Amino acid sequence: MADSTKTNSSKKNQNYISASESRNISRYNRRITDALEKQRNRKHVPESEYLTTMKDPNNTVEYDDLHTYFFTDIGTVRAVDGVSFEVPQGKTVGIVGESGCGKSITSLSLMQLVQRPQGQIVQGQIRFNLGDKAYDIAKMPANMMEKIRGNHVSMIFQEPMTSLNPVFRIGEQINEVITLHNPEKSEAEVKDHTLHMLDLVGIANPDGIYKRYPHELSGGMRQRVMIAMAIACDPKLVIADEPTTALDVTIQAQILDLFRNLKEKINSSIMLITHDLGVIAEMADTVVVMYAGRIVEKGTADDIFLHPAHPYTVGLMASKPVVNRKVDRLYSIPGSVPSPIHMPDYCYFRDRCDKRFSLCNGKYPAEFQISETHKVSCYQYMDVASGA
Ligand SMILES: Nc1ncnc2c1ncn2[C@@H]1O[C@H](COP(=O)(O)OP(=O)(O)OP(=O)(O)O)[C@@H](O)[C@H]1O
Ligand code: SF4
Ligand SMILES: [Mg+2]
Numbered sequence: 536m537a538d539s540t541k542t543n544s545s546k547k548n549q550n551y552i553s554a555s556e557s558r559n560i561s562r563y564n565r566r567i568t569d570a571l572e573k574q575r576n577r578k579h580v581p582e583s584e585y586l587t588t589m590k591d592p593n594n595t596v597e598y599d600d601l602h603t604y605f606f607t608d609i610g611t612v613r614a615v616d617g618v619s620f621e622v623p624q625g626k627t628v629g630i631v632g633e634s635g636c637g638k639s640i641t642s643l644s645l646m647q648l649v650q651r652p653q654g655q656i657v658q659g660q661i662r663f664n665l666g667d668k669a670y671d672i673a674k675m676p677a678n679m680m681e682k683i684r685g686n687h688v689s690m691i692f693q694e695p696m697t698s699l700n701p702v703f704r705i706g707e708q709i710n711e712v713i714t715l716h717n718p719e720k721s722e723a724e725v726k727d728h729t730l731h732m733l734d735l736v737g738i739a740n741p742d743g744i745y746k747r748y749p750h751e752l753s754g755g756m757r758q759r760v761m762i763a764m765a766i767a768c769d770p771k772l773v774i775a776d777e778p779t780t781a782l783d784v785t786i787q788a789q790i791l792d793l794f795r796n797l798k799e800k801i802n803s804s805i806m807l808i809t810h811d812l813g814v815i816a817e818m819a820d821t822v823v824v825m826y827a828g829r830i831v832e833k834g835t836a837d838d839i840f841l842h843p844a845h846p847y848t849v850g851l852m853a854s855k856p857v858v859n860r861k862v863d864r865l866y867s868i869p870g871s872v873p874s875p876i877h878m879p880d881y882c883y884f885r886d887r888c889d890k891r892f893s894l895c896n897g898k899y900p901a902e903f904q905i906s907e908t909h910k911v912s913c914y915q916y917m918d919v920a921s922g923a
Contacts, residue, residue, distance in 0.1 A: 552609060564606035568652040575651070575677050585674040589664050595771050595804040596622040596645065601659035601673065603637075603644045606652075610876040614640040616828035617659070622772065624664075627798065627805040629819030629836070631812060631851065635872065637828040638808045642774045645672055645806075646690055647680040663688070664771070686716050689765040691758075693777040698761055699749040706745035709733070709764055716768040732763040735800065737793055755786035762793065766801050773801075776808045794818060812855045816840055821908075824848050827872050827883040830902075834909035844911040846890045882913070890915060 552560070590597055603615040615637045622628045630638045643649045645661050661672040665687060672680065692698050700708060709729040714720065720728070726745075733741035736759040749757055758778065765773050775794070779787040791814060798805070807818055815822055815836070822839040824832040824847065832845040843849045850868040870887035873879055882888070885895050894914040903916040 557608065560610060561608060564608075564611075564653075567657075568606050568655060571655045571657070572652050577676050578678060580676045580679070585671050585676075585679070587660065587662050587669050587671040589662055589669045591621070591623075592664065593624055594621045594662075595624050595664050596806075597660070597662040598641070598645075599660040599662065601641070601644060601661060602657050603640050603649055603654065604657050605650075605654050607876075612875045613828050613878055614654070614875060615644060616878065618825070618828075618830055619659075620823050620830060620833055622804045622806055623821075624771075624804055625802055626820040627807055627818050629815035629822045630806065630808045630825060631810070631815055631822065632825035633851075633872070634810070635875070636825040638825055639776055641825070642690070642776060642806055642808060645772075645774070646684055646688065647672065647675070647677065648684075648690075666771075685712065685770075686768055687770050688772040688774065689768070689770045691761050691765045691773065691775040691778045694781050699757060701749055703748075704745070705733075705747050705749065705752070705760055709760070709767060712764050712767050728767070729763075732767050733760070735766075735797070736760070736763045737789075737796075738763075753786075754782055755789060758782060758786075758790055759793065762790075762797070766797065766803065769801065770803050772806065773803045774806045774808070777810070778807075779811070779814065780809070791817065812840075812851065824851070827878065828875060829883065829899075829912070831884065831913070832909075832911045834906070838906065838909040842909070844905060844909065844916060845884075845913050846888045846915075847884050 598618050598620050601615055601618045602613070605612040605614055618637070618641055620628070630641065632638055640649060640654070644656055645663070649656070656673045659673055663670050663672050663683065670683070672683070675683070706726070706729055709732060710725050713725050713728050717725070730741040730745060733744055738744050738756065738759055744752070744756070744760070749760075752760065778794075779790050782790060794805070795818065805818075807815065809815060819836050822834065822836050823830055824839065824845065826847050832839065832843070832848050839848060840852070843852050847868070854867055868887055873883055873886070879885070880898055882891075882895050882900055885891050888895070892914070894917070897914075900912045900914050900917075902910045902912050903919065904910050905916050905919050
C-alpha cells in the first residue's frame with residue numbers, strides 16, 4: 536500500500552508538514568478510509584467471502600501478517616505492522632512490550648474495535664476458529680462481527696468502571712449479556728446463571744452483589760464482575776488487556792489467582808496483555824514480544840524467560856525488578872522507539888541496540904527459528920537458524 540508520508544520525505548525535518556502536504560494527506564486518508572469503510576459496512580455479504588481454514592485446527596486464533604494503520608492528519612501510523620502468531624486452544628498467550636508498541640491495537644483488531652474510520656486493518660488475516668468452521672475477521676463485515684463479539688470472544692479492560700454501566704444493577708448487567716447470547720433461557724434460568732458466574736469469580740455473597748450498583752463495589756470486586764461477564768457465555772477466547780494494572784498489589788494477586796483457577800474451569804484460550812513481566816511469567820504458556828508494531832521474538836514462557844534472544848527482550852528482562860537482588864538502579868533501555876509514522880527500513884531496534892553489527896544496516900531482519908518453539912527477528916541468529 537502506498538504511504539501518504541512519503542510526500543514528506545524530501546523535508547529535512549520529518550515533523551514539518553506544509554499546508555499543501557497536509558491537504559494531500561487528508562485527501563489520501565479520505566480516499567483510503569472511505570473505500571475500506573464501504574467494504575466493511577456492506578450488508579448481506581456471502582459467508583464464502585470471509586470463510587477460511589485454520590493452518591492448525593488446534594489453534595483458536597491465527598494472526599497472519601496483520602497490518603492495522605491509523606490514517607491521521609500528520610501521516611499514516613503503522614500501529615501494527617505485520618504481526619503473525621497463534622493462540623492455541625485452552626492456552627494463555629502473553630503479549631509484552633513497552634507502551635505504544637501495538638499490544639492493544641493487535642487485540643482490538645481481533646474484536647473489530649479499532650477506532651474507525653481512522654483506524655483500519657489494511658492487510659493480513661486474523662483466522663478465528665469456531666469449531667465447525669473458521670472466519671477471517673480481517674475480512675468480516677461489521678454486522679457479522681457483532682455475532683462473534685461477546686459470544687465467542689470477549690474482552691476484559693484495565694478500568695472496570697468504564698465498562699460497567701453506572702445506572703444498572705450488577706445482576707441486570709450480567710443478565711443482559713446472558714440473555715443476549717441465550718435468548719431461549721427463561722428469566723429464572725438467566726438469574727441462576729448470573730449467580731453461578733458471580734460465585735465462580737469468587738464473590739462471597741452473589742445474592743447481595745446481584746442487587747448492587749457498580750459504584751457500591753470496590754475496584755477488585757468490579758474487576759471480578761467484569762471477568763464474570765466476559766466468561767458468562769463460555770467464549771472461545773478471552774482477551775485481558777492490562778486486567779490488573781488499575782488495582783493495588785494485594786488485589787492484583789487475588790485477581791491473578793482467580794485467573795489461574797478459572798483456567799482450569801473454563802475451556803477458553805486467553806490472550807493476556809500486560810507491561811508486567813511477572814504476571815506473564817506466572818500465567819502464560821507462550822509469550823509474544825512486540826516492539827514498534829512488530830513481533831521481535833516469540834516462544835514458550837521458558838524460551839523467553841530463561842533464554843531471551845533478542846537484545847530488546849534481554850533489555851526488558853534486565854529492567855524487571857527481582858526480589859533479593861540488590862541493584863543500585865534498575866536498568867532502562869537507552870534511546871527511544873522510532874516514530875510510528877517514519878519507520879526506518881532497517882531493524883527498528885538498531886538505533887538502541889548495543890549488539891548491532893554490519894548486517895544490521897540491511898533491511899528489516901526476517902524471523903529466524905532458533906529452536907522448535909522459539910523464533911526471533913535479529914541478524915545475530917541468522918547462522919543458528921540456517922544451521923551454519
Ligand atoms: N486512535 C488512534 N489514533 C492514532 N494513533 C493511535 C490511535 N490509537 C493508537 N494509536 C497508536 O498506535 C500505536 C499502538 O498503540 P497501542 O494502544 O496498541 O499500544 P499499547 O502497546 O497497547 O500501549 P500501552 O501499553 O500504553 O497500552 C501507538 O503508536 C499509538 O500512538
Ligand atoms: S538485528 Fe542487529 S540491530 Fe537489530 S536487534 Fe539484532 S543485533 Fe540489534
Ligand atoms: Mg494498551
